[in-house]
Amino acid sequence: MQETVDTESGAQQVTAGRAAVRAPRRPGRARRLTRALAPLPWLAPALALIGFAVLWPVWEMFQTSRQHINSFGFDLGDYGWKNFSAVFDDPNLASVMARTGVWVFAVVALTVLISLAFAQLFNQRFPGRKVVRWALIAPWAASVMMTSIVFRWMLDPNNGVINVLLHQLGIVSQFNGTQASWLGNPTHAMYWMIVVAVFVSVPFTTYALLAGLSSIPAEVYEAARVDGAGRLRTYWAITFPLLRPAMTVAILINLMNVFNSFPIIYTMTGGGPDSQTSTSTVYMYTLKTLNIGQSGALSVINFGVVIVIVLIFLRANKNSLKES
Incomplete structure (x- = not known):
């Protein structure tokens, strides 16, 4: 009887010992903190860059928007929210923001x-495809300001290549001894600036979408053909959904770049005549020569608009992905 009791107690001790070995020991608070901070040395350079190149300029921008700075650049002290009130009371603000929305959407x-x-074309195999891909990089590799200057020269009302060619073809007629002044007309100038913006934006976007198309497995298309799906059905059911992540990245980058675009408009028209071709970014720079505080206030508004646009787009894209 005693031997049975000893055997049972020994078995219980062995079982308890095994359970103790199997049970994970909760790390202490110091160990958890050390584990959480372990990636910090690797992230420190990136965090420092973000703090120096993003957070600090944003803070300085907000500080400037609340200062009373005269035209000579002297800081006269805190100005509260008066700079924002002056910007919202500006009669040109509504037309500038509406023009900015049209500019961003169109481009x-x-x-x-x-x-x-x-991207669909370059994803196909044809002779000279590599050369054509290389040629597409040229507008992207060139300076945006240089491209804008070239187009401004081409649109010169007297001897610009575009005006001379259009006149020789009889598309435009002379008046007052000169060719049509495209950049002197706000509506025509906006059309041409949209053309230039699209011209310099297409290469990057094409390569982003081409990368997305190249990542789609060929087996998916083979399965669709076996199921009898046509080209249109295959595109909408397979290609477009699988291309959506690449398209999301391309649209987001274009939204931010186009909204903040400055060289094209300022180089071609300077925002004129009378701010009729200015977007919010160009108008912000124009305000800088008149009132630095109001320019800072408009820059804060622009920053907020970009954040809102990005968040709305990401939210809408996330919902569409869930539905699909």
Whole structure:
């Protein structure tokens, strides 16, 4: 009987010992803190860059927007929210923001549509495909300001290549001894600036979409053909959904770049005549020569608009992915 009791107690001790070995020991608070901070040395350079190149300029921008700075650049002290009130009371603000919305939508929409067609073309095999791909990089590799200057020269009302060619073809007529002044007319100038913006934006967007197309497995298309799906059905059911992540990245980058675009408009028209071709970024720079505080306030508004646009787009894209 005693031997049975000893055996049972020994078995219980062995079982308890095994359970103790199997049970994970909760790390102490110091160990958890050390584990959480372990990646910090690797992240420190990136965090420092973000703090120096993003957070600090944003803070300085906000500080400037609340200062009373005269035209000579002297800081006269805190100005509260008066700079923001002055910006919202500006009679040109509504037209500038509306023009900015049209500018962003037109450039991004045309860029994505044209780039999608180019990406589909370059994803096919044809003679000289590599050369054509290289040639597409040229507008992207060139300086945006240099490209804008070239287009401004080409649109010169007297001897610009575009005006001379259009006149020789009889598309435009002379008046007052000169060619049509495209950049002197706000409406025509906006059309041409959209053309230039699309011209410099298409290469990057095409390559982003081309990378997305190249990552789609060929087996998926083979399965669709076996199931009898046509080209249109295959595109909408397979290609477009699988291309959505690459398209999201391309649209987001284009939204931010186009909204903040400065060289094209300032080089071609300077925002004139009378700020009729200014977007919010160009108008912000124009305000700088008149009132630095109001320019800072408008820059804060622009920053907020970009953040809102990005968040709305990401939210809408996330919901569409869930539905699909």
